[in-house]
Amino acid sequence: MSEYNGVAMPKSRKAPGVTFDRGRYYWVKRVPKAMAGLVLGADGLPVNFVRIALHTDSLAEANVKAGDVAKRIAAEWEALAAGKTGNAREHYMAARRLAEARGFAYVPLDALVAPGADPKEVIRRTMAAAAEIGRPAVASAILGTVPAALPNMKGLWAEVQELSKADHRHKSAAQLEKWRNPRTRALDEWEEITGDPPIDQITRAQALAFRKWWAERITAGGLTPQYANKMFGHLSAIFATYARAHDLDIANPFRGLNLKEAPENRRPPFSLPWVRDKLLAPGALGNLNQEARDVLLVMVNTGARPSEVTDAPAEDWRVEAQIPHLVIAANGRELKVGHTAREIPLLGVSLEAAKRLASAGGCTRYHHKASGWSALVNKYLRNNSLVETPQHSAYCLRHYVEDRLLMTGADDRVRADIMGHDYKRPRYGEGGALEGRRNALERIAL
Numbered sequence: 001m002s003e004y005n006g007v008a009m010p011k012s013r014k015a016p017g018v019t020f021d022r023g024r025y026y027w028v029k030r031v032p033k034a035m036a037g038l039v040l041g042a043d044g045l046p047v048n049f050v051r052i053a054l055h056t057d058s059l060a061e062a063n064v065k066a067g068d069v070a071k072r073i074a075a076e077w078e079a080l081a082a083g084k085t086g087n088a089r090e091h092y093m094a095a096r097r098l099a100e101a102r103g104f105a106y107v108p109l110d111a112l113v114a115p116g117a118d119p120k121e122v123i124r125r126t127m128a129a130a131a132e133i134g135r136p137a138v139a140s141a142i143l144g145t146v147p148a149a150l151p152n153m154k155g156l157w158a159e160v161q162e163l164s165k166a167d168h169r170h171k172s173a174a175q176l177e178k179w180r181n182p183r184t185r186a187l188d189e190w191e192e193i194t195g196d197p198p199i200d201q202i203t204r205a206q207a208l209a210f211r212k213w214w215a216e217r218i219t220a221g222g223l224t225p226q227y228a229n230k231m232f233g234h235l236s237a238i239f240a241t242y243a244r245a246h247d248l249d250i251a252n253p254f255r256g257l258n259l260k261e262a263p264e265n266r267r268p269p270f271s272l273p274w275v276r277d278k279l280l281a282p283g284a285l286g287n288l289n290q291e292a293r294d295v296l297l298v299m300v301n302t303g304a305r306p307s308e309v310t311d312a313p314a315e316d317w318r319v320e321a322q323i324p325h326l327v328i329a330a331n332g333r334e335l336k337v338g339h340t341a342r343e344i345p346l347l348g349v350s351l352e353a354a355k356r357l358a359s360a361g362g363c364t365r366y367h368h369k370a371s372g373w374s375a376l377v378n379k380y381l382r383n384n385s386l387v388e389t390p391q392h393s394a395y396c397l398r399h400y401v402e403d404r405l406l407m408t409g410a411d412d413r414v415r416a417d418i419m420g421h422d423y424k425r426p427r428y429g430e431g432g433a434l435e436g437r438r439n440a441l442e443r444i445a446l
Contacts, residue, residue: 015063017070018054025054025062027069075101095137095146102128102142109144152196153235154187156242163245172311174368186234199239200250207253215259225259232257267391269399274388275300276446280349288380290356291365296377296394297353301445302326302344303401303419306394307370310363317358318343323438324351328420342420345438347445404444414440 014020017027028051050073054065075098096106104125112122129139140146161180168176190196193213194206214228236254243250270279278284280300285293295309302309308328316327324346346354357363366373377394381387388396398419405415414436415421 014059015066018059018062018066020059023057025056025059025066027052027054027066029070029073072101092146092149095141098138098141099144102138104128104142106141107144108148112144148200150198150200150248152198153190153238154196156199157184157187157238159245160238160241163241172368174371178371182230183234183238186231187238189231190235199242200248202253204253207257211257211259218259225261229258229261267393267396267399268389269403270388270392270396271400272404275397275400278386278388280446284384284386285380287384288377289365291360291363292373292377292380294353294357295363295366295373296397298326298346298350298357299394299397299401301348301350301401301441302346303398303405304328304344305370305398305420306373308420309357310366310370310373311368312357312362314358314361317354317362319346319351319355319358323434324354325434325438326354342417343434343437344418345434345441347438347441349446401444405440408440408443410440410443411436 017029019026019028028049031048031050052069052073054062054069056062056065075094078094078097099106111117112125125142129142132138132142168179171179187196190210193210194202197206211228211232214223214231217223218225218228232254236252236257239252239254242248243252279296285296288296295306298304298309299306304326309326312326312328316329318325318327325343326346328342328344374394381392381394387393402415402419405418410418417433418437418440
């Protein structure tokens, strides 16, 4: 037997704070100096130690119970400390966590006693609060008497990202960053213009002032209404996600802010003479690095998206198959839509480029970095007079392939299978589908 403060105890491993006294186990903890004067005993006076009976003579059971007690006390002390700081938001959130630690969802008192509320729940909470003698923070949390204090837009962003995890579980790290960055920019701009008040204090006037600021930036030039409307949409979605998760009855202040958009300009396709005589002219792409050049060449006869080429692993380059083809699959990233998954036959310059990529094990420099590839290649095309108009970009090769397939009479279903577009009717069988796509692409391949 060992001793604790003069009391004999069994020699066995105990959880932190567990003590043995007169045949029973207890949980004991010294009150931290930072909490001095805040932790009260049953007589309402400050205490230096907390001692809680675990109601068992089994060490194994005591260790399990001690973990639960430690969490409850930690939540209580957090609430006490938050109340002392005067930070309403911290106090409110600590009270919510404390209520949950005691087995209750936090419900504001006015909602708890509102007409139509469950009287049994009121009685249950009242009895639980009454049992917490000397623990006013616990009683306040159980009865919901701590006033609600909601975060500002930036303050809730981390939680919204956590709430959205399931929706983005298939995204690659690059795709997640691409999803986060514009939303973070929208939050930064909202803070710059409004100071970012708590969400329940956002006024319609503030939202309209934000809209006016965007309208003035657009009028000054360099930005489009479409861009501003995306910012409004990001803020609205962030707000709605948080409000829905916490069942908040607050009107979304970012609804109805959209500016009138000009008709969307669809990316123009390259013409056949431009692709054949300019992009594929000897030496035209010679100063691009080999991998960047090969990605572009694969697009010439496939119409694949840049990311579908850059992110394809070695095993998806089926260049030695009876019908050489590229498999478009998720491969660690989220496909744009389900029907994007497909197999595209490889021919001509695209097949030659694909063989080089396959022998290298797929893209390495631009793997999951399609945006970096696009920035480099588009700059190269502009600087070398390889864009047909100022509106053209490398992505326009996708529209070039689609238009060429249409002009050569490719079946709607075959075009959809090559481009990864939705098609409501049943697909061909796998073998026939790949052969049909090859036949269609043979008519346009360079």
